Structure formats: C-alpha cells, structure tokens
Amino acid sequence: MIVLRLPGGLSLRLRPRALVVGLAGTLLALALAVLAVGAGDYPIAPADVLRVLAGGGSPADRFIVTELRLPRLVTALAVGAALGLAGAVFQSLTRNPLGSPDVLGVTSGAATGALVVVVVGGGSAALAGAAAAGGLATGLLLYALAGRHGVGGHRLVLVGIGVTAILTGVNGWLLTRAPLMDAARAALWLTGSLDGRGWANALPVLGALAVLLPAVLLARAPALRLLEMGDDSAAGLGVPVRRVRVAALGAAVLLVSVAAAAAGPVSFLALTAPHLARRLTRAPGPNLLPSAVVGAALLLAADQLAQHAVAGRQLPVGVVTGVLGGGYLAWLLAGERGGRR
Template sequence: MTTTTFEGTVRSRVGIRPRAVAVGVVALIGTAAVSVLTLGTGEFPIAPADVVKTLFGQGTAAQDFIVNELRLPRLITAILVGMALAAGGAVFQSLVRNPLGSPDVLGITNGASTAALAVVILGGSSTQLSLAAVAGGLAAALLIWLIGGRHGLHGYRFILVGIGMAAILTGISGYLLTRGIQMENARALLWLTGSLDGRDWQQAGPLLGVLAVTLPILLLACGPGLRILEMGDDSAAALGVPVGVLRTGALFTAALLVSCAAAAAGPVAFVALIAPHLTKRLTRAPGPNLVPALALGALLLVGADWLAQHGPKPLPVGVVTGIVGGAYLVWLLTTERRAGRI
C-alpha cells in the first residue's frame, strides 16, 4: 500500500479532512483575534497588547476589573451562544438535507421567543424567562415533529410545517405584545431582538454546562450517523443506522441547544442558518461538519457583537446578525432557485 493510499484510508476511517481542519483552525484564530479587539472596546478602550497582558494577569487593577469582570463574561456568552446556534443549525440542515433547515425558519426559535415573551409580559424573573425559553423551544420542536416529521423528516414537508408553526407563534407573540404595558414591552422587544448587553456568568455558566453534555452526544453518537443519513433513509438503514432513533435524538438535542442559546441571549437571528451552510461550502465535505461549524459560529457572533459596538450608537447584536443574515438568505434563495432545488 502506498503512502497516499494509507493516508486516504486513515482519513476515511477517523473522519479527518484537511480542508475541514483548516477551516476550523482559521475560524478559531479569527475568533481569538476578534475577541481581543472586543475586550478592548468600550467607554474605556484598551489596546490589544494590554488586553492580552490583562488576560494573563499582568494588567493594572482597573484593566483587570474592566476586562475580566465586565467584558469577559459577555464575550464568553457570545462564543457559547454562537457555538450552540451553529451546532443546532448544522444538525437541522443535515436532518432535512436542505440549507433552509434552520431553527430560525423551522419555528424552534419562535417557540422559545413566544414562551419567554409570555413570562416578560407577566412580569416574571430572568430565571423564569430562561426556563420558559428552553421549554418553549422544546415544545415547538415536539409539535413540529408530531405534525411533520414523526415518520421521517422529509425535507420540504418538515420545512413547510416549521414555517407554518413559526407564523402561528409570531402571531401569538404579537398578541402578547398588545397586552403588555410600556415598560414590559420595551424589555420584551429588547430581548426579542437578541442582545448580549448585561450578560454575565449567570448566562454563560448554564449554557457551558449544556454544551458540555450535548456536544459529545452530537459529535460521537449522532455525527457519523447523520453523515450516512444524508445519502438517504434506505441506504442508512441498510448500513445499520437506526434512522428513527437517530432522527429523534438529534432533533431534540439540537432543539435544546438552540433553546438554551435563546435563553442566554435572546433569539439571535440567522447565525444558525449562516454558520453551518457557510461551513459546508468552505469544507466541501458531507455531513453536519460540526467541529468547524462550532468555530465559525463563534466567530460570526463575536464579530457581529464587535460590529454592533462600533456603530454611531451601540446596537443589539441581533440587529447586525439580522441585517447580514437577511442578505445571506436572499442570496441563498437565489442560488438554490438557479440550481433548480426550489
């Protein structure tokens, strides 16, 4: 066996793809660079070199307080939310075999938003809001699964059911907003936009715990099966993949990730759509490409947060992702239509 053949055999068995590794590494480097810039951004600007020194415990007392106590929790929350959204979006797109299979489109995010909005209007606490967002996202996933995917998540049928569910939940959210008072509505609208303002370890800690539990499940238990499942249900079943169990487990695990991300930062739009689709275009590899998607999701959200803080007036991060993501969605629909897939 030649060296080239041996390397190809090893890569096929362990799933190592040099292009995917390169995409992940570049995204991680980009995330680190933008993170340093973000930590130095604010009313008290800090030079990148001083930010790095402060992170290693060599800054002044003021720099240590600003970087490690005020800005670092927000940054970590942004990274974790980006990773959770990217992983959830990658799984959904792989399940329905369609780049439009995003939790933003399928109504999962709307379920989290509607439940959280109800808590806000009723004057609930931040903890109750977070729990309601998680419960609402999982409930929406359950309803969509029962209506459109119980016997198989078939592409456009599942997407259409999700779009219908999202429309219903949007209407309910609009009604709830009409029932709230001005202060409650202002709080609700800020949350619905998606924002990292005021985020601290209270949001980052639980999300980190959820990621620590769910990512090994997706990477080790679901990832290889999802790659095979993209070839079709019959082919996957013939190769010994438990199609029904895999679909259900991956669906609700991804829904949990997206719901927890919404609980931490609100329904940040389009990251779950852009990150996995862009990752697949860059890696040119089958399957959900979870590892590079995680890195790219973190980069997208940290970069969006940095841009949001550099406008004439600081903006919620959801405004930036909504503008960029909306343009990306229009481009995606155009390319899919030209390719004859819609």
Template sequence: MTQTTNAKPDGSTASRSRVLRGPGGTALRLEPRALVAGLLLAAVALVMAIVLIGTGDFEIAPWDVVRTLLGEGSPADDFIVNDLRLPRVLVAVLVGAALGMAGAVFQSVSRNPLGSPDLLGFSYGSAVGALAVITLFQGGSAAVAAGAVAGGLLTGAAVYLVAYRQGIHGYRLVLVGIGASAMLLALIQYLLTKAKLVDATRAMVWLTGSLAGRDWSQVWPLLATCAVVFPLVLGQGRALRMMEMGDDAAYALGVGVERTRMLLMAAAIVLTTAASAAAGPISFVALAAPQLARRLTRSSGPNLLAGALMGSVLLLVSDWASQRAFGADQLPVGVVTGLVGGVYLLWLLVSERKAGRI
C-alpha cells in the same frame, strides 16, 4: 494510512481525506482542508474575542487584554476585562457555537439549506415562552430563561410530532416549521399588544437579541449545556453523514435512522433554546454558519465543528460591528445579524432557485 477522494455529483473532486487506522480496527478520518479551515476559524474567533474585550468606552489595547487575562493587568483593567467584558464575549462565543452546530444538524437532518431553528419555529417558541413570563408573570431573568427553554422544547416536540409520518421528510419538516413560525409570531404580537408598556418595552429588548449586560450567570448554564451536548452531537457525526445519503442507505449501513434523527433533533433544540435563554432569539446565525462553513471546508457531511466555529466568528464580528460601525449609537447584536442574515437568505434563495432545487 489510506487516502480517499470525495467526488461531487458533476464528477469533480471535492476534497481529499486521509484515514488513519489504529489498533483494533479503529479509524480516524482527516480532511486536510477542513482541518486547516477549522484552525483558521478558531484563530479568527480568538483574535476577535481579544479585540472585542478591548472594545468599549474605555479602550484597552489587545496586548493589555492578554496581559490582564494572564493575571498581570492593573486593577482597573482586571475589573473591566474579567468582570464586565469577558462574560459578554464568552456568551457570544458559546451562543454562536450552539446556534452554528444546531443549524448544521437541522440542515443535515432535513437535507435542506433552509433547515434552521429560525425558520422551523424553535426560536419563536423560545420567544413565546420568554414573553409569556415577562408579560403575564413579570418574572425575573432566571424565570425568563426558564420560560425560553420550556417554550423552545415544547415547540420542538410539537413540530416533530406534526411532521412525523412514517419518518421525518426534510421538506415536510421545513413546511411544518414555517407554519409553526407563523402561528407563534402571531402569538408574540398578541402578547405584546396585551402587555403593559414597561413589560412590552422589556420584551422588545429581549426579542431583538442582545449581548449587553451579560454576566457570569449566563455563562455557566450555557457552558454546561454545550459541554454535555456538543460531544453527544459530534459522536453522531458519522451516522449523520450516512443519513445524508438517504434513509435506505443509512439503514443498510446499520444506522438506526429514526432513533438517531430524534436524538440529534432533541440535542439541536436544546442548544437553540439554551442560546435563546442566554441572549434572546438572535436570528440567522444558525442559518448562515453551516453553509458558510461548508463552502470554506468544501467537505462533505454536516461540518458540525466547522459550523460551530463559524457561528462563534459570525456573532463575535456582529457584536463588534454593533458597537463600532454605527458611531455612538450601539445596536443590539440581533439587529446586525438580522440585516446581514436577510441579505444572505435572499442570496441563498436565488442560488437554490438557479440550481433548480426550489
């Protein structure tokens, strides 16, 4: 076992990592602080999930929630927990994790803390696809989800092609994404003005981002997407870490930069569109989760797994706040994340300006 130290640009120590070497030259890098932070985030997510399952008009104590999940609850508790509330909580966990990991990928690829699906237009692309199905074709929930996925994927492909010029530069990607967001927002407003009142009301509910009424039909597709995409992204973590040092350095270390970047961006877009299809375009989770995870772990690199766990925690806490913090008026979770995220974005912009990066 060897021990290495990561240094910050100012020469201070960022974190200590241990490399466990196995047979055949294999190596596993462990950073104790990042490991502890990840376990802490997982524990917080588990506790919040149990609390959230017990939250509602019919309150259930956390211990009774655990007993019910283990198959020892009463018939009434079993119906409320397993049929009504557990799917909603699982959607929150999966959507938060998907957005957190997607945000970590985009911020690492663009080498910009503002690199987020919210600001790059992919969430708006999903919104346009869903709204087109709602307002033009009066489609059902399955059709709306398919429209959200198609809109997000088409937007991602368009942004990538426009931003590509002998490779993808971080700030060019952000600028193109912001321009795409403005155009797509105008298209959203146009679709709303042309829609019937019933369709416009339904569209506005979807646009806000909500976990209300989520059931197992949203859980399984999202779970399958995360089960496929998460290992793919995590498997590229080492290459992504090298790409953060610059394309030339990554090339010298044997990384196929453009192929890896395209693969990771495609994976992150799939995660974003799947999350939007399940719960609507929930804002700012993808922006804030990776940055908060990086500050918590103090680890170099993209912090993919920590970002996913932080995303789940943020969405679970926001959903709990949407149900409990405003009295009898329950708000869609997208309203809460928008309020918190707006404050966070202002703080991030001020911090980046003071650091001289914008």
C-alpha cells in the same frame, strides 16, 4: 483526505480542508475576542488583555476585562457556536438548506415562552427559563406532529412553517397584552441582544455545548452524514434511523433553546453559519464543528459591529445578524441558482 493509522488497529480519517477551516476559524475568533476585549470607552492594549487572561494585569484592567467585557464576549462565542451547530444539525436532518430553527419555529417558541413571562411578570432568570422551556416545548410539538412518519425532511419543514405562523400570531397577541414598558423590553429581547450579558447567561450555554457536542453530535456525525442519503439508504447501512434522528433533533433543540434564553432569538445565524462553513470546507455532510466555529466567530464579529458601528449608539446584535446574514444568504442563493442552471 488524510488517514492516520495508529497501533492497535485505531484509524482516523481527516479532511485537511475542514481541519484548516476549523483551526483558522478558532484562531480568528480568539484573536477577534482579544481585540474586542480591548475595545471600548476604556481601551486596553491586546498585550495587556493577554496579561489579564494569563492571571496578571492591573486591578482596573482585571475588573474591566473579567467582570465587564469578557462575560459578554464568552456569551457571544457560546451562543454563536450553539446556533451554528444546531443550524447544521437542522439543515442536515431536514435535508433542506432552509431548514433552520428560525424557519421551523423553535426560535419562535422560545420567544413565546419569554413573552409569557413578560406578560405574567418575572425576573430575567424566569425569562431565560421560560424561553428555554418554550423552545423545548416547540421541539416536542414538532416531533409529535411530524415525527410519526419518521420526521421526513419535507414534512418537518412544512409543519415547522405552520407552527412558526401560529406562534408568530400568539407572540403578537402577547405583545399587545403586555404593559407598555414591558412591551418595549420584550421587543428588545425579541430582536436578540447581548447587552449586559454576564457569566450567568454564558454558563448554561457553555454547559450545554460541553455535554451535547461530544456526547450526541460528534458521536452521531457519521450517522447524520449517511442520513443525508435518504432514510432507506442509511437504514440499509445499519444506521438506527429513528434513534439517531431523535437524539440529534433533541440536542439541536436544546442548544437553540439555551442560546435563545441567553441572548434572545438571534436571527439568521443558525441559517447562515452552516452555509458559510460548507462553502469554506467544500465538504459534503453536516460540517458540525466548522459550523460551530463559524457561528462563534460570526456572532462575535456581529456584536462588535453592533456596539461600535454607529458611534455613541449600541444596536441589538440581532439587527446586525438579520441584516448581514439575510443579505449574505440572499446573495448566496441568487448566485448559486444563476451559476448552476
């Protein structure tokens, strides 16, 4: 723990390890992004990529980088950061390592919204809007069902599992109602994909991150840390428990919803990123910023794998996050159990 003391009574407390993880993760994600922009059927050298990003470069390079590849990359980074951050908040609030938006039904709710648009008909803007609305509505439903008694960890997880089950049924029914072509498109969306994503997809997620990250999450991080010791302890230390919880839950649901609107329900990222972040920082607490950074780097890497792992054939990124994330988590949890007891 490093303490910075500034004149005027200001003091900041920093964990060196968390700081290193955050910085290294950011650098890694950026380096990966430069390489990724250069990769593809028309390869561009990293130096040329940097030249374009600095405002120069040849017209062809400029077009390919800023119009074709960069939007998808930025979408990946933003969606990854949003999901990592939201996952860290959910796990902290539920005091449960499995308390992720996938398990609690927020992601399924976003899928329901999108599927309704597929069945009723509508463009991709309507689909994104409906996905966000579905996620938010599910968040409200969760709060209405589990919130009366203070959104205790167990209750929220159990109610969430029930909600997920119901929504999975509804989603299956909606898929059978959709015309065949639309059902195929919907199935692709449900896997989670960054294919063909442009600035219009990236901007809402970036906006949500820009507002929610500092305003709600970083400002509330100390209170979230205390909430992990139990509601009573946190209240005894002066945390306005209900208010902090509603604000954090609302922000996390919003992030998941806009992320799902941009890229579909990308599975397992919100669950895996905070685990990996905590392993790296070895710090107790929600590890908000490291989780966001790890999420961004992970989704970017997964999307590169999805594009280039199988030659001549692109996979939806959700397939990669599902296989790798799920596998990593199973390995991690099996190892922890074996190691501890």
